[in-house]
Amino acid sequence: MTGNPALIAEIRRVIAASGGRITFERFMDMALYHPQHGYYTSGKHRIGTQGDYFTSVSVGPLFGRILARQFRQWHAQEVLEFGGHRGQLRADILAAAPDLRYRVIEIGDPIPEQSERSGAESDETLRGNGQQPPSSAISNIVFSNEFLDALPVHRICGANEVYINTEFTEELGPLSDPRLPRLPDGYRSEINLRALDWLADISRRLTHGYILTIDYGFERADYFAPHRHDGHLQCYHRHTKNTDPYQHIGEQDITAHVEFTSLIELGERLGLETVLFTDQTHFLLQAGEADIEEIVQRTAGQFSAERNAVHQLLHSTMGRAFKVLVQRKA
Template sequence: MSALEAGFAAETPLAAIIRETILTSPSIGETDNGDVLSAIPFHQYMTLCLYHPEFGYYRSGTSRVGREGDFYTSAYVGELMGEQLASELMRLADEWLTGVESIEVMDWGGGTGRLGRHMMDTWEKASHSEGLEGTRAERFILTVVEGNPAHRRQAIEELADYIELGKARVIGNEEGSSMSFPDHPVIIVANELLDAFPVYRLVKRGGRLREWGVVWEEAGRRFIPCLMDPTNPRLEEWIDNEGVRLLDNQTIEVNLDAADWVADLASRLDRAMLVFIDYGDETEELITPHRMDGTLLCYYKHRAHNDPYLLPGEQDLTTHVNFSHIRRVAVHSGWKELRYGTQKKFLVESGILEKLSAHSLTDPFHPTVRRNRAIRQLLLSDGMSELFKVQIFVKA
């Protein structure tokens, strides 16, 4: 047992539920050693791990971001991401969403409300300036849509001042997904949301397209992968439509759920913008030979690894977003792509370098020093600003 596996030794409450789901499944899968067992698609396994109503990673009522969680988002690197995003949305609204008194910004999957707070603070500060900028900033109201109960509670605390003023609210996923959008324009912001949708995992094996599934190995008392025939006819259609040619033994993820979510939103919105910020790339990059195993990663206590079968329900499972797929869905629904590029390029073009300050301070905790450090971290840290992309669509 590796050091990592030793840290995941305890069985989780969700493990027994998944095990029973597999053992009663009518579907079958074949393991590497030739055993044919009851199986479920990896997509179903990932859905249970992340979204089981009681024990799912994003539904269990535990905070998942920040120091006490499993990962950080850009909103935890100071206020700068929110400031730059708020300024850019104000500029884009001036160009595309003119002649309205209010614009609702929906931070979908808004977590603990930090990004929303930083955007609201930026608009609030601008609204007190003289002239046109003040009236422009006053148009924005905020709705945070969040499925994690613990995150919703934190978001309500984070945005309490604006909620009291009637400028912000926090709602659950169910309410957000069923709501009728108002007459005023809407801007949907999805920061690190699309990567959290469950994916199908496909592999070419012996010249055939197969789907990765999950079985329960009784001898080892563990979940292990298996091969199944594709369980969703849309998967083979997607491969054909994309013109994807996999090498033998190459795995790729297909995120039909994220694309369906975008398509549903796109069909229900009239005058609106969609803003997606996430790590990912184009189809061509995601199927290159150096990605033989796909892009699936797991996060637990800020440690990244590639075993999704450890601690089901207690670790994050995520894959790179296919922005080519998202683009085709949005454009097919009548949307215009305004921007696609790296987060670094977005931040630079929105003026973040102008916020760097020359100084001779030696105190690492001085606000000026911390702000400069946050700018460098957003632009340079671990190459993440190149991996993250910003994609913006409009329908006006």
């Protein structure tokens, strides 16, 4: 095991104090979000060329421009972006839709109550757009890009859960939460209970509007397909992918694909209508057809950053691997 010695010592102390082992979920939580030494909380550059991996935001402003167009189409008044990191996407979206009220919620930030459109604040928010929609059409948006895949996951092996001991060796033990499923013998996978808790919390707070979730992932049948018997955990360190979460502890990203069917089913139980579930290519083509067509025509036959962005977002693996879920609260 390798990584930040201060973080490793702190995780070891917690394991010892917990009777000699902790769940993988607790380990992942500390590796990524320990208040001083966690991968995301230690204040170092993590995304982009200087960091460990790229996201759709790293590709350039086109992603934000298309999202701004979609938010306008939904008559968005206020956007809450979860896991917005250093606010690059917020900047891209506001460059295209400056009238939007837009807040980034990062780890540890309190979640503000969503406001109904009323009074001076809302008038200011919508100032200058001339044609204001009727207030019944105005919606609030909860948005995230690659947020759920960064939440700590439980690792399950058959009927057991994966625990970590002070040597950072995995041991199997009983399931730590009654909501965790048993999997077939020898089959390993990840369960993201925090994503479900987050959706339940958000759906309670949202008065009316859309929840737009973009992330790596699959429907349940694909997620638990027989050939995916080792699960979906991936780690990123200096733009190199690996599957060992016990190296570069605190210095590499740890992520797991999202199982979307559970989010859809939970949403429906909570009264959220499933508006759309598709891949990023189809979502961007639908939401950003005008922007994409304009770029493709204007840059025909050229090498250009904009043309490359279209290719990256739609036609590289990003286009297929990222799924887009839109849920609505009426």
